[in-house]
Amino acid sequence: MTTRRATITDVAALAGVSVATASKALNGKDDVRATTRQLVIDAATQLSFQPNVLAQGLLSGQTRTVGLLTSDMVGRFGIPVLLGAENAFGAGEMAVLLCDARGDAIREQHYIRTLLSRRVDGLIVVGESTNPRPSITKDVPVPVVYAYAPSDDPADVSFVPDDEGGARLAVRHLIATGRTRIAHITGPTDYKAATDRDRGIRGTLDEAGLELAGETLYGAWSQRWGRLAADMLLLNEPKLDAVFCGNDQIAAGFIEAARERGRRVPDDIAVIGYDNWEVLSEETRPTLTTIDPDLERLGHTAAQHLFAAIDGKATPGVHSMPTRLVIRDSTAPSMPEL
Amino acid sequence: MTTRRATITDVAALAGVSVATASKALNGKDDVRATTRQLVIDAATQLSFQPNVLAQGLLSGQTRTVGLLTSDMVGRFGIPVLLGAENAFGAGEMAVLLCDARGDAIREQHYIRTLLSRRVDGLIVVGESTNPRPSITKDVPVPVVYAYAPSDDPADVSFVPDDEGGARLAVRHLIATGRTRIAHITGPTDYKAATDRDRGIRGTLDEAGLELAGETLYGAWSQRWGRLAADMLLLNEPKLDAVFCGNDQIAAGFIEAARERGRRVPDDIAVIGYDNWEVLSEETRPTLTTIDPDLERLGHTAAQHLFAAIDGKATPGVHSMPTRLVIRDSTAPSMPEL
DNA sequence: CTACGTTACGAAAACCTTTTAGGTGATTTC
DNA sequence: GAAATCACCTAAAAGGTTTTCGTAACGTAG
Numbered sequence: 001m002t003t004r005r006a007t008i009t010d011v012a013a014l015a016g017v018s019v020a021t022a023s024k025a026l027n028g029k030d031d032v033r034a035t036t037r038q039l040v041i042d043a044a045t046q047l048s049f050q051p052n053v054l055a056q057g058l059l060s061g062q063t064r065t066v067g068l069l070t071s072d073m074v075g076r077f078g079i080p081v082l083l084g085a086e087n088a089f090g091a092g093e094m095a096v097l098l099c100d101a102r103g104d105a106i107r108e109q110h111y112i113r114t115l116l117s118r119r120v121d122g123l124i125v126v127g128e129s130t131n132p133r134p135s136i137t138k139d140v141p142v143p144v145v146y147a148y149a150p151s152d153d154p155a156d157v158s159f160v161p162d163d164e165g166g167a168r169l170a171v172r173h174l175i176a177t178g179r180t181r182i183a184h185i186t187g188p189t190d191y192k193a194a195t196d197r198d199r200g201i202r203g204t205l206d207e208a209g210l211e212l213a214g215e216t217l218y219g220a221w222s223q224r225w226g227r228l229a230a231d232m233l234l235l236n237e238p239k240l241d242a243v244f245c246g247n248d249q250i251a252a253g254f255i256e257a258a259r260e261r262g263r264r265v266p267d268d269i270a271v272i273g274y275d276n277w278e279v280l281s282e283e284t285r286p287t288l289t290t291i292d293p294d295l296e297r298l299g300h301t302a303a304q305h306l307f308a309a310i311d312g313k314a315t316p317g318v319h320s321m322p323t324r325l326v327i328r329d330s331t332a333p334s335m336p337e338l
Numbered sequence: 339m340t341t342r343r344a345t346i347t348d349v350a351a352l353a354g355v356s357v358a359t360a361s362k363a364l365n366g367k368d369d370v371r372a373t374t375r376q377l378v379i380d381a382a383t384q385l386s387f388q389p390n391v392l393a394q395g396l397l398s399g400q401t402r403t404v405g406l407l408t409s410d411m412v413g414r415f416g417i418p419v420l421l422g423a424e425n426a427f428g429a430g431e432m433a434v435l436l437c438d439a440r441g442d443a444i445r446e447q448h449y450i451r452t453l454l455s456r457r458v459d460g461l462i463v464v465g466e467s468t469n470p471r472p473s474i475t476k477d478v479p480v481p482v483v484y485a486y487a488p489s490d491d492p493a494d495v496s497f498v499p500d501d502e503g504g505a506r507l508a509v510r511h512l513i514a515t516g517r518t519r520i521a522h523i524t525g526p527t528d529y530k531a532a533t534d535r536d537r538g539i540r541g542t543l544d545e546a547g548l549e550l551a552g553e554t555l556y557g558a559w560s561q562r563w564g565r566l567a568a569d570m571l572l573l574n575e576p577k578l579d580a581v582f583c584g585n586d587q588i589a590a591g592f593i594e595a596a597r598e599r600g601r602r603v604p605d606d607i608a609v610i611g612y613d614n615w616e617v618l619s620e621e622t623r624p625t626l627t628t629i630d631p632d633l634e635r636l637g638h639t640a641a642q643h644l645f646a647a648i649d650g651k652a653t654p655g656v657h658s659m660p661t662r663l664v665i666r667d668s669t670a671p672s673m674p675e676l
Numbered sequence: 677c678t679a680c681g682t683t684a685c686g687a688a689a690a691c692c693t694t695t696t697a698g699g700t701g702a703t704t705t706c
Numbered sequence: 707g708a709a710a711t712c713a714c715c716t717a718a719a720a721g722g723t724t725t726t727c728g729t730a731a732c733g734t735a736g
Binding site for chain 3: 356357369370371374395397398
């Protein structure tokens with residue numbers, strides 16, 4: 001177990017050639033006879049030789065390593081993004097150095113220094129909300145790509161979920177299934193996701209000649225708020241036939257409260273959530289129609305664009321990534337005059 | 339941005355000393371005059387010099403990097419463990435190479451090779467259940483520590499949550515608050531966590547001269563199963579006054595079904611969950627008393643022991659990590675004869 | 677003044693790989 | 707028969723850092 005690992009010198013010696021030839025043989029370069037190459041390869045496998053990545057990196061200046069700087073892994077959104085990114089990097093034979101700054105700017109600075117001293121080839125910054133975050137691109141001599149939370153500098157490369165589009169998708173689905181009096185319950189106003197979606201909803205309703213039922217109810221991202229808002233809404237908007245909820249938790253709360261008030265979902269009221277958080281959206285009764293922001297794909301795409309940026313082909317700007325509508329039971333078509 | 343990074347040679351030149359002296363000055367070695375040292379340090383800061391970790395690693399044979407091999411980041415349990423580990427490594431100036439094998443043995447092998455070719459100093463393997471997993475220690479020339487899922491080789495170093503102890507904690511709490519007819523709803527039988535906890539429950543009941551109410555109900559880890567099991571249990575065990583649920587989802591389902599059957603929680607029946615998954619345990623009505631397996635600490639401890647193992651001080655065996663009882667509203671003391 | 681110890685610094689080797697420039701022997705070309 | 711070409715291989719340098727060893731300069735004891 002503690003036996004020294006074989007170097008290319010050992011391989012060359014065993015194969016009876018020089019180090020240079022061994023290197024060329026193993027790296028598929030020309031100028032080496034087929035028989036010689038086989039000799040070297042055999043020697044390498046026999047010694048289970050693996051080139052020292054440090055020495056390679058020292059020489060080439062490339063480490064084939066990227067830093068993954070996440071601001072808060074406890075939250076729900078960073079993980080899938082990170083997962084998608086990790087997957088893309090793994091396929092590209094890149095290694096991922098993971099750093100969780102826990103939303104602390106000091107920790108973030110510390111980690112940036114650490115990553116740079118390790119000579120990462122690039123950096124991917126994963127946020128926890130879609131609110132823009134401070135750019136670090138200018139402080140760093142390698143390409144940076146932002147995922148989920150965009151950089152506040154529009155010249156940087158950012159990938160964000162298309163919240164406005166997701167909301168449009170949802171509302172079009174509600175309208176297509178015969179709903180006309182649609183309300184909106186969502187999280188706090190200082191979340192860009194909440195206001196973006198509100199814009200999408202109002203735009204889509206407008207195009208259909210409809211209006212939002214009541215005012216947008218801004219609150220919290222919790223089930224508790226979903227219940228509370230449901231109580232208010234069911235009282236004030238008796239003719240309500242659909243509600244768009246800012247996340248699946250709010251939707252779950254709404255469904256719960258609606259049933260307690262004797263309203264049937266989806267027969268009386270259709271409910272649509274956001275995030276497609278499956279532990280919730282598949283456990284509500286009825287199961288929850290929701291918008292899936294496809295975060296894993298977002299992370300994957302961001303990683304691929306970091307590759308491109310490392311190769312000098314950056315694509316600046318804030319890129320909106322499409323969302324998907326996942327139809328379950330909470331939005332079955334209403335049957336008017338039944 | 340593309341300006342070449344400063345090397346120690348640049349620093350030495352600027353300070354007017356040799357490379358060797360510069361190195362010694364920066365690394366706090368003796369044999370360098372205080373004034374000279376300051377000169378070097380000033381030069382280094384002026385050039386914002388950062389030593390090339392590759393060169394250091396090449397020389398020392400240590401990369402100050404560990405591999406973090408997780409089998410399934412999608413699940414809920416790997417993340418906190420991973421988080422605790424990352425935190426410990428960050429503090430120790432170690433970097434973490436993240437690999438998610440997604441429960442696929444082929445991917446795992448691939449990642450192990452990759453990590454070894456990067457000369458990691460050690461490996462931490464994070465599982466998704468507490469069932470033992472195949473050991474990789476013998477295939478790998480560096481120390482390995484297993485977290486959450488133990489290795490199937492007892493000579494390896496593993497850290498697992500103390501499920502039996504957690505169950506004891508829960509049952510003692512129920513008994514202390516006056517409950518005597520306690521049932522157990524949990525996940526599938528092939529989860530070691532489920533059977534371990536069952537053993538803990540029966541042991542504790544035994545010591546108190548009590549018996550389990552009905553048979554242990556093995557099913558799934560879902561809210562749906564919690565509801566189903568509740569319906570069965572409330573029918574067959576009319577005198578039931580407490581239930582220990584295998585996770586918070588089952589508990590949430592139980593609470594929901596119990597309310598629909600007209601049973602009050604905690605007045606009629608106390609409910610205790612497992613995992614302290616706060617998005618659920620703080621959103622149920624009433625909020626859920628539960629066992630917190632303290633996974634972040636588990637990950638942290640595992641990481642620290644990997645350090646020790648890298649320094650040659652391994653601590654073989656399967657180490658059970660203590661759990662915590664988190665008391666909320668679902669287990670308020672029963673008031674007999676009220 | 678010699679011998680020796682101490683202090684402060686520098687030269688060079690070592691870590692491992694890849695690449696460049698060159699060298700050797702054999703074959704072909706004029 | 708000399709020169710050029712070709713195929714194959716090797717020596718050496720480069721990359722950045724740390725460490726070992728050597729060497730001055732200087733002071734002190736004899």
